[in-house]
Amino acid sequence: MKALLRQSALLVVLALLPAAVQALYLREKIPWQSRVAESDFVEVDTARGWGPNVIWIDARPSDEFERDHVPGAVSLNEDRWGEGLSQFLATQWSPEKKIVVYCSAASCNLAEDVARRLREEAKLPNEIRILKGGWEAWLAKK
């Protein structure tokens, strides 16, 4: 039993060393404070104020989109990413417009994931924001 604990402790400590080095190396690149920068969010009122200069993207599952969504919104979620993205780029995307992505509520991460993929994978040049509070916030201010 003692040997087991000693070996376990040794492995735990050994793993700390490269992890600490990696943390130091990446210290500028890691978002230590929060998962999404506050500047990536946009309030409902602000986004509405952008009027026709915004493309709304609904990152919720398709069945929730079918039930109701922001008027004019496009459904684009991770379940049908490839097909949905191609369709979006071919039909509704415009390089001049801002993009606002939303999911169901403040606690969901789907909008953040879709926004990140639009930036990093699709490499869209648009200003891409996440709707603060998501669909729930939109409904509250309807």
Added chain:
Amino acid sequence: MKRVIAILIGALFIYAGAVKIIDPVEFARDIDNYKMLPWKLGVGLALYLPWLEIFCGLALITRILFRGSVFIVTSLMTFFIVASIVAKARGLDVSCGCFGHASKYLNFSWHLALDFLLLGGLLLLWKRPAPAT
């Protein structure tokens, strides 16, 4: 047979650790999706756990610190299975992130089946006599 199981699980953990080391922020997001820990702690774990997996994987293959490695990996697997079931019960749509982007192509049932398979393999390893270190 047990030697083969140890090598397979070791290699799997080395792979799982390596893919997460490449993008610790992505792994931190996967941890955060479970809504169990504050973000900062999740980031710390995302930086630390992949290295622990690699060291444990190496230990399983080389048989150096073997028992300690089996203990840690079994604990990690047990914790992860419980966390996954709890997250599912809470209605959270989580990708475990265990194997980087490859995880996104496995649904919950497949994940759980794979986890229990690994746990079964690890329990077999507990039965082997402790090798000299």
